[in-house]
Amino acid sequence: MSVLEQAFGAIKNAMLIQERFDRLESDLKDLSRDISDLGDSHGRLAERVARLEGIIQGAAMASGREPPRIEG
Numbered sequence: 001m002s003v004l005e006q007a008f009g010a011i012k013n014a015m016l017i018q019e020r021f022d023r024l025e026s027d028l029k030d031l032s033r034d035i036s037d038l039g040d041s042h043g044r045l046a047e048r049v050a051r052l053e054g055i056i057q058g059a060a061m062a063s064g065r066e067p068p069r070i071e072g
């Protein structure tokens with residue numbers, strides 16, 4: 001192999017590595033966005049569960065029964 005072929009091979013490898021890093025960076029940004037969306041969804045779900053618990057507790061108190069306990 002000539003020096004020129006080795007140099008082109010090295011440049012090609014460097015470009016491939018850069019492309020992989022660019023793809024990895026894009027994947028990490030997508031994962032970050034997904035995790036953020038998941039956290040937002042969890043917060044909304046927790047609020048909905050709290051409202052449902054309040055409704056159940058209010059209905060139980062209105063009927064004069066002990067409200068059910070949801071442990072978790």
